[in-house]
Amino acid sequence: MQFKSIRSRADAGVTMDVAEGHFAANHSHINNYIDLTKVRTHLFAARGAAEILAGFYESTLVEAILCLENTDTIGALMAEALSKSSFTGMNSDQDIAIVRPELNANNQMIFRGYAQEAVRGKNVLLLLSSISTGKTVTRAYDCLKYYGAILAGVCTVFSALREIDGIPVNAVFTGADVQDYMTYPPETCALCAAGRNLDALAGIWTPSSILTGILNYKKRAPLAPALACIVYAFTSSTVPSV
């Protein structure tokens, strides 16, 4: 599988790796697998993404950032950027909480302890890694409402959507950055209809090396789909889905 690196127009140090194919995500089938591991895990790339995203919220009160899909590093750097924004910035010199939800036995997002206090009655910015269908955003918004939080906005590193139920989505990368990016409901996927086999099951924590290994292994052994399912089950049970 060939990955192509795409640079942000706002900061060339922020990149995402994209591979063309036919992939099954948690709620959709997609024709491009997007690997955001580097921007989530490397300081310079994470800081670059955080500064781009913080730029959207200089005039918006942000008291907490809810980090989904292992975006805590970006979230912390966003908080720093917002707090250091110019004296006219709404969040200048403000302390900002970094929060992540837990999942209960029914796979519902919940807050406990300090996290409840950090969001109750507060303006909370929702931060994700990637948005394709918006289902995770809707789920997280429901969770925030339940705990009495006020949604300050929705931002993400990559989004195929510009808005979700009227809520604008701010992203470093959009579908326009990926040539012919398409997402389909699994039951009406055009690639499935065309008889194209799935190349891989794509969870957000599926590192490119494992994914590539699965794909290479699949060429040689019939057990590869079972291995892919094990990886998928692990990733989808430990992280929120998109």
Ligand SMILES: [Zn+2]
């Ligand atoms: Zn399909």
